[in-house]
Amino acid sequence: MKYYNSVGPNPRVVTLFMAEKGIEIPEVMVDLRGGENRRPPYNVTVNPAGQTPALELDDGSFLGEIIAICEYLEEIFPETPLIGTTPEERARTRMWTRRIDLKICEPLTNGFRYAEGLPLFESRMRCLPEAAEGLKAVAQDGVAWLDAQIAGRDFIAGDRLTLADLMLFAFLDFGAGVGQPIDPAHTHVAAWYERMKARPSITN
Structure with a gap:
């Protein structure tokens, strides 16, 4: 997997989520202030919404949206549950x-x-x-x-x-x-x- 990070509160939610779980995923910093997220290849290949963060899965597909990313990480890294076990x-x-x-x-x-x-x-x-x-x-x-x-x-x-x-x-x-x-x-x-x-x- 690969995590596309940047400045701002949205990616920080996922960063904190991973830290609490002890997850380490290779990271790519996206230049949000410079608009990298709003132009190709990012907004074509990674996230067509032009937003951060994004998570590249092992099969080469991508997830956007902080809730979806955290839900996915909870499923594959269930230890230290942060959404729930019931x-x-x-x-x-x-x-x-x-x-x-x-x-x-x-x-x-x-x-x-x-x-x-x-x-x-x-x-x-x-x-x-x-x-x-x-x-x-x-x-x-x-x-x-x-x-x-x-x-x-x-x-x-x-x-x-x-x-x-x-x-x-x-x-x-x-x-x-x-x-x-x-x-x-x-x-x-x-x-x-x-x-x-x-x-x-x-x-x-």
Whole structure:
């Protein structure tokens, strides 16, 4: 296999996922800032969506999308399960991952793309600068909602680390660096974030 990595929160989710599992896969760094992902051969051969990350399988085929890549890695490297070992665990992880993606990750990322990231993205995708502040507010609403949901527990989906935690951390950590920090009033999320920052997969 071969892992196509780059800067940004999306590939970082998979990088953290592999680190928590102790997986090492040969890596190719894609120049996202230079637009390598948006031109051939990458957007023809590797990922026609022109996005990172991507995973090249042993048969020469490719997977895109962070959830699909993590699901695949969970199947072939089941040790240190990060999605689940039972139907109930897997469903709970997928439920929380979906909620986090819709309520926080997507609006946070597009809020950045349409504002601070506009010089990089305006030539690559349809950008809506007028929506940036509203999207950032939607992401903060999502964090506020989550704060109440995780009161009294250490992890997002229950009593164990899952893909939901890794996904949320990658995006909130990105947000903290681009003008969308965690409101300290959200004490449960803030405490969770500090615990996540101390994990070896993140500090190494």
